[in-house]
Amino acid sequence: MEARALPLVEEPARMAPADARELSRQFFERLAQMQEGTPEYQYARNTLIEMNMSLVQFAARRFRQFADEMEDVTQVGMIGLIKAIDRFELSRETEFTTFAVPYIVGEMKRFFRDTTWAVHVPRRLQERRSELIRAREELESRLDRSPTVKELAALMGIGEDEVVEAQIAANGYNSSSLDAALTSEAQDGEAALADFIGAEDPAMELVDDVSTLAPLLAELTDRERLLIRLRFGAELTQSQIGEELGISQMQVSRLLTRTVAKLRAGMLGAMTDNAAKAA
Missing domain, CATH: 1.10.10.10 (Winged helix-like DNA-binding domain superfamily/Winged helix DNA-binding domain)
Incomplete structure (x- = not known):
């Protein structure tokens, strides 16, 4: 019996998520029967990628506070989507969306972990920083003021010294250029940060x-x-x-x-x- 040809999908990236889920199953069934490298295989794989791009956009929302990085976040999310497509098997009896989202989010987190810290910080403290941000936001909305170290420690379930350590480590997330211009009313003109750093005598x-x-x-x-x-x-x-x-x-x-x-x-x-x- 001859295998049924895949339907020609126009503008798969614009497909509604519900339709994409249903059609993706058909494409995965046929993809498993195709020889890798053939034009038919490439069409099925590329269409699956485009149909499920909405998963990348969905996963990227949790990083919306990094608006300047969104283009890079989306790109690395696409890498996660492609990995998920290449490793997904219908025999898992799992929805592709459930399988793919952890891959996509994992690539996004790896991007931030590897590229956005200005100095090397242990993984433990990088993760602690994320917990600290969430705890601070929750307490600020609840208390209508900045929380104390003791309050943060109580909510996070850790010691106060660990909270302080996480706060110090968070300073390594961003850095400033030594050539960055500094302005002050007490100064005439502009000065660079490097102008205020002492030199070895x-x-x-x-x-x-x-x-x-x-x-x-x-x-x-x-x-x-x-x-x-x-x-x-x-x-x-x-x-x-x-x-x-x-x-x-x-x-x-x-x-x-x-x-x-x-x-x-x-x-x-x-x-x-x-x-x-x-x-």
């Missing part, structure tokens, strides 16, 4: 070095300290130092090399100790 490293070097210098002999002062303080040459101390330039060179090596070893030792303490 190279002189601070010098302060650390001097504080580390001071006790090492105290351990030197009087002659070694004099050599260091004449060479690096007065900036005399080795020949001039030799004349000052009544020794040869070669002796000055050996003494300086030994003294500087002693100070360098002390500095490196101090840096290693500090790093170990920080760890």
